[in-house]
Amino acid sequence: MSQDKDQKHKERQQRLKEQVDQRVEAAQKEQGIFQVITGNGKGKSTSGFGVVTRCVGYDKKAAVVQFIKGEWDCGERRLLEKHGVPFAVMKTGFTWDTQNRESDTKAAQETWQQAKAFLADESIDVVLLDELTYMITYQYLDLEEVLAAIRSRPHMQSVVVTGRAAHRELIELADTVSEVKNIKHAFDSGVKALQGFDY
Numbered sequence: 001m002s003q004d005k006d007q008k009h010k011e012r013q014q015r016l017k018e019q020v021d022q023r024v025e026a027a028q029k030e031q032g033i034f035q036v037i038t039g040n041g042k043g044k045s046t047s048g049f050g051v052v053t054r055c056v057g058y059d060k061k062a063a064v065v066q067f068i069k070g071e072w073d074c075g076e077r078r079l080l081e082k083h084g085v086p087f088a089v090m091k092t093g094f095t096w097d098t099q100n101r102e103s104d105t106k107a108a109q110e111t112w113q114q115a116k117a118f119l120a121d122e123s124i125d126v127v128l129l130d131e132l133t134y135m136i137t138y139q140y141l142d143l144e145e146v147l148a149a150i151r152s153r154p155h156m157q158s159v160v161v162t163g164r165a166a167h168r169e170l171i172e173l174a175d176t177v178s179e180v181k182n183i184k185h186a187f188d189s190g191v192k193a194l195q196g197f198d199y
C-alpha cells in the first residue's frame with residue numbers, strides 16, 4: 001500500500017519536473033526586466049532593495065531613486081552608497097506632511113531628471129524607482145513620459161517600481177507585477193517604526 005503511494009508520488013513529481021523543465025527551456029529571451037511591486041502591505045521597498053543588493057553582489061551596477069523619502073533615514077542607503085550605488089533622493093517637497101502642489105511638483109520633476117539619466121545609462125544594470133507610483137497618482141510626473149523612458153531604456157537594464165496603487169498602464173508595461181497584501185501590520189497595534197527593520 002505504502003509502496004504504491006510512493007510510486008504514485010514519484011510519478012507525479014516526475015511529471016511536474018518535466019513540465020518545469022519544458023518551461024525553463026522555453027524561456028530563452030535575454031532582456032532586462034521591468035517589475036512593479038504594489039499593494040497595501042509592507043515589503044515593497046524592502047523587496048526593491050533586495051534586487052539592488054543582488055545586483056551589487058555580482059559587482060553589477062545599480063542606481064536608486066527615492067521619491068517622497070524626504071529627510072527620512074534609510075538603512076539601505078547607508079549600506080549601498082558604500083558600495084558605489086548612486087542615490088537620487090527627493091529632498092524637499094512631498095511627504096505626508098506637506099500638501100504644496102507647486103513645490104511638490106518641482107521636487108518630483110527634479111528627481112525625475114536624475115531618474116531619466118539612470119534610465120538612459122547603458123552601464124546601469126538595475127534602477128530602483130522607489131515610491132514612483134505616487135508621483136503619477138498626484139500628476140506630479142507625466143505618465144506618458146515615465147512610460148516612454150522605461151520603454152526606451154537599454155535592452156539589458158532592469159527597472160523596479162514600488163508604491164501603492166500602481167497605475168494600470170505601468171502594470172500593463174511591466175513584465176513582472178507583484179501585489180503585497182496587508183494581512184496585519186505592527187503599527188496597527190501601536191508598535192513604533194523600528195530602525196534597522198522599518199527603515
Ligand code: ATP
Pocket residue numbers: 040041042043044045046047131162163164180182184185187188193197198199
Ligand atoms: P517597506 O519599506 O518596509 O518595504 P513598503 O515599501 O511596502 O514598506 P510603504 O507603503 O512604502 O511600504 O510605507 C512606508 C512605511 O510605512 C514603512 O515604514 C512601512 O513599515 C510602513 N507601512 C507599510 N505598510 C503599512 C501598513 N499596512 N500599515 C501601516 N504602516 C505600513
Ligand code: MG
Pocket residue numbers: 044045046131162163
Ligand atoms: Mg515603500
